[in-house]
Amino acid sequence: GDSVTQMEGPVTLSEEAFLTINCTYTATGYPSLFWYVQYPGEGLQLLLKATKADDKGSNKGFEATYRKETTSFHLEKGSVQVSDSAVYFCALSPSSGSARQLTFGSGTQLTVLP
Amino acid sequence: EAGVTQFPSHSVIEKGQTVTLRCDPISGHDNLYWYRRVMGKEIKFLLHFVKESKQDESGMPNNRFLAERTGGTYSTLKVQPAELEDSGVYFCASRRTSGAGETQYFGPGTRLLVL
Numbered sequence: 113g114d115s116v117t118q119m120e121g122p123v124t125l126s127e128e129a130f131l132t133i134n135c136t137y138t139a140t141g142y143p144s145l146f147w148y149v150q151y152p153g154e155g156l157q158l159l160l161k162a163t164k165a166d167d168k169g170s171n172k173g174f175e176a177t178y179r180k181e182t183t184s185f186h187l188e189k190g191s192v193q194v195s196d197s198a199v200y201f202c203a204l205s206p207s208s209g210s211a212r213q214l215t216f217g218s219g220t221q222l223t224v225l226p
Numbered sequence: 227e228a229g230v231t232q233f234p235s236h237s238v239i240e241k242g243q244t245v246t247l248r249c250d251p252i253s254g255h256d257n258l259y260w261y262r263r264v265m266g267k268e269i270k271f272l273l274h275f276v277k278e279s280k281q282d283e284s285g286m287p288n289n290r291f292l293a294e295r296t297g298g299t300y301s302t303l304k305v306q307p308a309e310l311e312d313s314g315v316y317f318c319a320s321r322r323t324s325g326a327g328e329t330q331y332f333g334p335g336t337r338l339l340v341l
Contacts, residue, residue: 116268154334155335210281213285214271215271220266
């Protein structure tokens with residue numbers, strides 16, 4: 113079945129540091145890929161998505177590129193802020209099937225220190 | 227436009243008791259999903275509704291869990307009787323269509339603790 117493998121956390125960075133959170137997936141066909149973020153005390157929010165190979169999703173300074181050849185969707189940000197402290201989830205939605213339920217990675221806790 | 231709402235935000239119950247969680251999706255979203263995150267592990271799919279019909283309940287852990295979506299609007303997830311391993315965060319999500327790449331919008335979750 114489908115699966116998502118996500119970089120283990122927690123990750124602690126200083127403000128303005130470069131961030132990479134690795135995500136790789138296993139799925140048939142061409143799934144859609146997502147990054148969701150959960151800020152403290154809040155629910156899951158969509159951060160960015162990509163629906164086909166070589167697409168780049170971007171939002172709030174975060175970027176991720178859909179790499180079919182390496183089955184990856186790594187999340188990057190050039191300069192993190194304290195307000196980026198949150199749990200980040202990589203997820204995929206299958207390209208077929210009626211439910212198209214999301215398969216999530218285990219989440220990566222990011223803490224940014226001032 | 228109001229987002230997905232869930233009630234209660236927290237619930238603490240004893241083993242053997244019953245708990246009912248509620249989800250109100252975004253208006254006009256026919257697709258409704260339940261997910262669960264247990265013990266800081268990955269978020270796992272429980273089931274999917276299209277309007278009032280269950281389309282896929284392959285993720286439901288056992289028959290102690292019962293989900294309904296009467297009238298195709300809000301949904302409830304009942305756990306009866308609750309066990310210790312049911313503790314976790316229960317998320318509800320909705321989306322407008324079943325098209326590929328369509329975004330699912332999540333509620334804030336219900337944090338359930340079974341003692």
